[in-house]
Amino acid sequence: MPTGSETGYDPSLGRKFVFVTGGVMSGLGKGITAASIGRLLANAGFDVTAVKIDPYLNVDAGTMNPFQHGEVYVLKDGGEVDLDLGNYERFLDTDMTSDHNVTTGKVYREVIEKERAGDYLGKTVQIIPHITDDIKRRVREAAVGSDVCIVEVGGTVGDIEGMPYLEALRQFAHEEDEADILFTHVTLIPYSKNGEQKTKPTQHSVKELRSIGLQPDVIVGRCEDPLEEKTREKIALFCDVPTDAVFSNPDVADIYRVPLVVEDEGLDGYVMESLGLAGEALPADSRDTTWRETVARETDGEKTIALVGKYGMEDAYISVHEALKHAGIATRVDVDRQWVHSEDLADGHNGELANVDGVVVPGGFGSRGTEGKIEAIRYCRENDVPFLGLCLGFQMAVVEFARNVLGLDGAHSAELDADTPHPVIDLLPEQKDLDDMGGTMRLGAHSTDIEPGTLAHDLYGKPSCTERHRHRYEVNLEYIDDLEAAGMVFSGVSGNRMEILELPDHPYFVGTQFHPEFRSRPTRASPPFVGLLEAVLSQQEETPGVEERPAVGGGD
Ligand code: GLN
Numbered sequence: 001m002p003t004g005s006e007t008g009y010d011p012s013l014g015r016k017f018v019f020v021t022g023g024v025m026s027g028l029g030k031g032i033t034a035a036s037i038g039r040l041l042a043n044a045g046f047d048v049t050a051v052k053i054d055p056y057l058n059v060d061a062g063t064m065n066p067f068q069h070g071e072v073y074v075l076k077d078g079g080e081v082d083l084d085l086g087n088y089e090r091f092l093d094t095d096m097t098s099d100h101n102v103t104t105g106k107v108y109r110e111v112i113e114k115e116r117a118g119d120y121l122g123k124t125v126q127i128i129p130h131i132t133d134d135i136k137r138r139v140r141e142a143a144v145g146s147d148v149c150i151v152e153v154g155g156t157v158g159d160i161e162g163m164p165y166l167e168a169l170r171q172f173a174h175e176e177d178e179a180d181i182l183f184t185h186v187t188l189i190p191y192s193k194n195g196e197q198k199t200k201p202t203q204h205s206v207k208e209l210r211s212i213g214l215q216p217d218v219i220v221g222r223c224e225d226p227l228e229e230k231t232r233e234k235i236a237l238f239c240d241v242p243t244d245a246v247f248s249n250p251d252v253a254d255i256y257r258v259p260l261v262v263e264d265e266g267l268d269g270y271v272m273e274s275l276g277l278a279g280e281a282l283p284a285d286s287r288d289t290t291w292r293e294t295v296a297r298e299t300d301g302e303k304t305i306a307l308v309g310k311y312g313m314e315d316a317y318i319s320v321h322e323a324l325k326h327a328g329i330a331t332r333v334d335v336d337r338q339w340v341h342s343e344d345l346a347d348g349h350n351g352e353l354a355n356v357d358g359v360v361v362p363g364g365f366g367s368r369g370t371e372g373k374i375e376a377i378r379y380c381r382e383n384d385v386p387f388l389g390l391c392l393g394f395q396m397a398v399v400e401f402a403r404n405v406l407g408l409d410g411a412h413s414a415e416l417d418a419d420t421p422h423p424v425i426d427l428l429p430e431q432k433d434l435d436d437m438g439g440t441m442r443l444g445a446h447s448t449d450i451e452p453g454t455l456a457h458d459l460y461g462k463p464s465c466t467e468r469h470r471h472r473y474e475v476n477l478e479y480i481d482d483l484e485a486a487g488m489v490f491s492g493v494s495g496n497r498m499e500i501l502e503l504p505d506h507p508y509f510v511g512t513q514f515h516p517e518f519r520s521r522p523t524r525a526s527p528p529f530v531g532l533l534e535a536v537l538s539q540q541e542e543t544p545g546v547e548e549r550p551a552v553g554g555g556d
């Protein structure tokens with residue numbers, strides 16, 4: 001058996017690992033369960049990080065279509081990753097890096113590059129041990145500096161793509177001290193027609209795990225309701241775990257309640273006990289209760305915010321959704337997020353916007369639906385409706401203003417109309433020669449200088465902010481003087497790139513070239529989103545009012 005020095009692991013670091021696998025079917029909320037365990041360990045005083053394993057062959061999520069696969073989440077280092085990383089960042093309130101998203105593409109690319117460079121000294125390069133070694137190395141490296149690392153294997157046990165990962169975790173458990181590893185299997189408990197909780201699918205998925213040498217230590221049953229005692233006993237008997245290692249994770253209306261449910265079930269206590277952490281945990285009465293208080297916060301009423309995009313594509317904008325929720329928590333507003341299909345708005349059919357309290361036009365690529373977005377922005381500008389434009393939404397606000405205020409007919413983004421007579425959004429001159437992909441994508445965290453005396457300065461409360469980016473195009477420098485002369489204020493800039501725009505004569509008309517939604521947390525809402533809801537509130541005659549400025553994040 002390899003020793004610590006051979007595996008590159010220093011046992012004195014005392015790291016612990018919670019491996020999370022999924023049974024029966026995907027989409028069970030395995031990531032939320034895993035992130036909830038992490039949240040509770042963090043509340044108990046531990047440094048927690050996470051690794052999400054995505055067994056697909058893509059190197060990263062950068063090229064994946066958000067309408068098929070959900071949002072491409074952007075990390076501070078510019079990593080374009082699976083949206084589950086967003087949940088980990090939100091639940092753990094931590095910043096992760098691309099190293100925390102392991103994909104088959106990354107692993108194979110590394111191994112093949114090493115093979116080409118002759119690093120394997122003529123050996124036959126194989127899934128075991130070369131691919132599995134690379135997987136283990138990545139997990140260990142991502143865990144450095146944390147007390148506990150949660151490792152979630154995407155997909156479902158039995159998937160061909162997941163096999164090398166499960167094998168790597170099996171080896172990993174052998175190489176480490178057994179007491180430092182906890183295997184948690186999250187599985188589905190369906191109901192039969194006569195209302196009985198059924199354990200057979202779980203039994204089968206655990207059998208599958210055991211056939212590859214993995215025995216779960218903990219089983220979490222996802223079910224509409226809490227598991228009945230006899231269900232837990234049956235799972236324990238057939239899956240060879242103690243009854244008190246079987247936990248329920250029933251459906252809840254709000255994912256942020258899952259840590260509370262899991263805590264009430266005692267899952268965190270069981271995890272800490274099993275990993276030998278119980279003695280080091282903060283006593284129950286001195287743990288961080290911010291999460292519980294945040295989730296329990298009462299609201300003073302509902303406001304409707306329209307998201308202008310494609311119907312039923314919530315996963316494509318999940319961080320925008322969550323950021324609105326966080327801003328709602330901060331301002332005590334129950335935010336009803338309503339989809340307005342951008343293609344329906346194109347011909348002036350803006351009736352759908354008549355009853356909303358505010359509008360968000362989120363980011364995107366490609367021209368589909370852009371005329372509708374521009375129409376929604378015009379409606380907000382002319383009717384004093386609070387508006388927040390994000391990335392493409394910011395760019396379309398510039399286009400709308402150029403067309404309808406400056407009178408520049410046909411003004412557009414060069415990305416969406418290569419022949420526009422007025423490319424108010426374009427590549428910067430220095431980007432143009434870079435490559436034939438239309439300039440290099442500007443990714444990750446960059447700092448923005450904020451002009452004193454502006455709304456943006458009021459929102460962020462400081463002269464700069466650092467937010468995440470994912471775009472190629474910029475405001476064309478040649479049009480800035482004209483735009484500003486007509487009343488558009490660029491209140492945030494980063495070198496020669498315009499980052500924040502606002503219209504001072506409007507109750508709230510703000511656009512950001514960056515994506516503030518990626519830094520929004522339930523406990524630290526993002527300033528531009530908070531500003532949107534504050535504007536909505538102050539527009540109502542009998543506003544319940546926000547007594548004091550809520551805690552906001554999104555800073556540095
Ligand atoms: N497509 C635009 C650009 O590349 C906006 C990108 C976005 O909204 N994320 O600049």
